[in-house]
Amino acid sequence: MRLVFTMAVALIVFLGIGLYSEIWISNTAQEISIEVSKLEEMINNRDWDEASQLIDNIQKDWSSIEESWDIIVDHREMDEIDLALTRSIKFIEAESFDLALAEIAVLKHMVLHIAKKESLKILNIF
């Protein structure tokens, strides 16, 4: 009985941690995505100064989120986001409309893609 109880507890703890980390990644990805959407709007309106400020904030937020995501998410994917962010900063600084928009779109897609990949779905299991 003790063994069954221990197994059950271990299973519940595992599932709990798994679910919690999935929800947490999804929520933080949504937060970043919302900020990136705001950034997209600013770029569309050619508000380069505000866009520059916002992307700096996004970068700061990303630095703190990255440390936690590192434990769970593939580092290659995190590196891709770092690259996209760096390119976005430069394109916004250079006020390059097309490139900035494209890079922001990639950034948004990658962040949401990670959350989708880490979610508990049949597709991800098989």
Added chain:
Amino acid sequence: MGKRQIGELQPFELVLAIMIAELATVPMEDKEIPLINGIIPIITLLLLQVVITFISLRSDRLRGVISGTPSILIENGKIIEDELRKLRYNLTDLLEQLRLKDFPNIADVEYAILETSGELSIIPKSQKRPLTPEDLKVDTPYEGLALPLIMDGHIKHNNLKKFNLDTKWLNYELNKFGIHSSTEVLLASLDTKGDLYIQKKGTKSNKDGTL
């Protein structure tokens, strides 16, 4: 998997062991993959192994499915051809295993059972089995387990307790051998007949093999 060796593992345990080994190398080989991606699956597999073994303890049917059932290859001295064919176990393998089990003559075998671990168990014909004191109607005293009392200078107090002895008795016995401390002893072992085997540390055998 407890204290069993590789050759004694059940098939699913062997598969799990290989999978665990494979999973352990995944984060080690590639720095980009988080360590937890290896740790969690390994722990999950270990839990799964415990669950499966627990269930197979409780259910005969499931045990048969998971671990298989032993197969009788020789019954009443006759080879069961159908069983050999079903197991794809050829005669060469069978004879080889019999020889390895010290039965070079198949005529001496009453039963040969292929266990789920792949080991072949042999029950020889009654006239061919080793003689026992019971056959000779000889009374034998009880022979229990010889336990080490000192290992590498450290006294095994649990084993002393099992013999209802104490360190006073041990020191007295050691003094008889000219040993003044248990730390000088490599191994001291007591059997159920009361014979104490002692070897001091640094004992070397001379050329003719005496101490």
